[in-house]
Amino acid sequence: MTTTPLPVLRPHRIPADGLYEGRRILRRTPDGWAERPYERFEVVPQAATIGAEIRGLDLSRPLSGALRAELNRALLEWKVLFFRGQHLTSGEQREFASNWGELESNPLLAQGDSKDVVRFDKAAGGAPTFENVWHTDVTFRERPAMGAVLQLREVPPSGGDTLWADMAAAYDNLPRQIRERIDGARAVHDYLPGFARFCSAVQLAPFQATFPPVEHPVVRRHPETGRRMLFVNASFTTRITGLEEAVSDRLLRLLFQQAQVPEFQVRWRWQAGDIAFWDNRATQHYAVNDYGTHRRVAERVAIAGDRPH
Secondary structure, three states: OOOOOOOOOOOOOOOOOOOOOOOOOOOOOOOOOOOOOOOOOEEEEOOOOOOEEEEOOOOOOOOOHHHHHHHHHHHHHHOEEEEOOOOOOHHHHHHHHHHHOOEEOOOOOOEOOOOOEEEEEEOOOOOOOOOOOOEOOOOOOOOOOOEEEEEEEEOOOOOOOEEEEEHHHHHHOOOHHHHHHHOOOEEEEOHHHHHOOOOOHHHHHHHOOOOOOEEEEOEEEOOOOOOEEEOOOOOOEEEEOOOOHHHHHHHHHHHHHHHHOHHHEEEEOOOOOOEEEEEOOOEEEEEOOOOOOOOEEEEEEEEOOOOOO
């Protein structure tokens, strides 16, 4: 009686640009960062390096200098802060955000109660938008937003979560040869790719003079922590300066995919009245469009930022 030899099993290998398996480097703060307890609120971590719920605060009340400083430290450490059940008015939301600087408007998006408030009202038959792509807000500006404060006014019965990715962790986990290649490189950012999907050429044309393409470093240093962070995104980054198109496209695909690694992410399940405050310099985000014909209403206030270095 003859036996059939067992087949030789070989693992199926398909190169996955940017998605490197194995142990991750998950540093929440820069080397040398002094960890101190929080005295004015409770911090409840939501993921390894990014995202914390802040408990024990009423954001409708003015912030003292000491409380503002402690919240800013939490923002630098966790990159996005969540506050349950705040139910702020648009004015109170603007007042809270203004503790971090001048507010900015975005003329490409519909406005809410004031020029500083962008209202997203997603209902059946509404105008399509495409927040369900990993992106950093308004990197097509010379000075992209420092951060944003988002409040959900109305939530669907299920779905409609938002995810954020830690772009310092995304940088840390690139292979050394890729980090060496992109340190010092610059990339072009343009508003057209992000908005041409749901705005006509006639609608977009008036903004070409206001928002010409700009260059930013591929790797920026955080102005407050000094930490290196990947600063390219699929919505607005079009090419890496000085590279042939095919080479630039392949490298950008690899870099874009870093935001998709679950270990670098936090996911927030919204309830009406929740607030998220994120550091736009250090993160990308993705609004999950899985709620079908149900309504989802949000208001966002953005804080003006600095020129990336």
